[in-house]
Amino acid sequence: MKLIIGGAYQGKLAYAKKKFQAEDGWADGRTCDMDAVWTCRGMDHFHEYTRRLLETLDGDAGSLSRSAALPIEPHRYALTPEAMEQWAAQFAAELAKRNPQILVVSNELGCGVVPLDRTDRLWRELTGRICTCLAQQADEVVRVTCGIGLRLK
Amino acid sequence: MMHLITGGSGSGKSAYAETQVLAAGEGRRIYIATMIPRGEEGRQRVSRHRLLRAEKQFETIECYTGLQALTLPECGTVLLECMSNLVANEMFEPEGAGAHTVEAVLEGVRMLKRQARHLFLVTNEVFSDGIAYDEETMRYLAYLGEVNCALAEMADTVTEVVYGLPQRIKGDGSE
Structure with missing residues (x-):
């Protein structure tokens, strides 16, 4: 990965x-099927994919569910920082297993003032957690x- | 020689750029100012900066739009600050290039590069706050991003300044 x-x-x-000689097989995180992540060569706008992950949330307070075809038991995760971290780690581990060659292209979102809107805050937080786990x-x-490009790892 | 210097607000990129210009040696030093002074505060700020640079033997030339038409008095060391102003001016000022901003700015830099012995350009990192701004602002970010990528391609050296620490991202590592 x-x-x-x-x-x-x-x-x-x-x-x-x-850099990675990958012209074809790209999915666009803004529009692709949510399952594309498991099979695509690369995903562009991955931060928009995480936004859509959030939008598939069930329930009032928001939770991450199986709706994005994730390998996670159907009980709901409340979006506490701990839960997000745990969820992100599972997502990253599963991605590394199922699509080990994937190229993930994502914007960095975290270098601004905390957004006023709750969904924006959750999105920024979730994207940060997921990308941190992907980086691992x-x-x-x-x-x-x-x-x-500057190689960080 | 062309050196692109980028960094966030308050990163110390301007101070670094000036140091680099001084290190480039003696000879005529030209500062191309792009910020349109607005109001009394703006004018005071500009005249203060002008004075500070005069101590370092910089001559200041104002250029808010139409960089491609600028003729330098003679070949020397040139510092242009800041691409983020120039792009905004070209986009939003009535005499600016509007939809042709990217091409106009790049043509201007190509002209400068031909005339200057050493060319230093300062630009701005404004792309990582994750905010979806209005359409106009997003277009501004797209134009500035495109300009930055093209300038980095043209430059011999690219440096990102992080809190006063210059990170060389293109060119040899010699400081």
Whole structure:
């Protein structure tokens, strides 16, 4: 697994395609089937995929469920930081097992003021937790700035 | 020689850029200012910065839009600050390039590169707060991101300054 991160509009996808010689087989996190993550060569806009994960939440206070075809028992996870961390770790481990070659391209979202909107806050938090776990699983992590990759791992 | 310097707000990228210009040696030093001074506070700020740079033997040239038409007095060391202003000016000022902002800015930099012995450009990291702004602002971010990528491609050296610590992301590691 490779994780390619950076700010918006930094040329991350172009970098990933070139660096890892992966022209085809990309899923777009904004629009793809939620199951695409398990089979695609790479996923662009992964941070939008995590947004959609949040949107599939069941229940009032929000919880992560099986609805995103995740390998997690159907009991609900309240979105406490601990639960998110646990969930993110399971997601990352499962991804590493089922799609070990995947290239994950994600915006970094965390370098701003805490959003006023609750969903925005949860989204930022969840994306951070997931990407942190993906970075642990990945054999390579690259941060792209101005189209230039800096290897973090 | 072209050196692109980026970093967040308050990262120390301006101070680093000035140090680099001084280290590039003697000769004419030209500072291209892009921030349109607005109000009394803006004017005071600009004249203070001008004075500080004059001590370092910088001449200041204002250029808010239309960089491609700028002719430098003679070949020297040039510092342009900041690409984020220039892109905003081209996009939003009435005399700016509007939808052709990216091409206009890049053409301007190519012109500068031909005229300057050493060219230092300062730009801005504004892409990592995860906020979905209005359409206009998102277009601004897209334009600035595109400009930054193209400039990094053109540059011999690219540095990201993190709290005063210069991280060389392109070019040789010599500081």
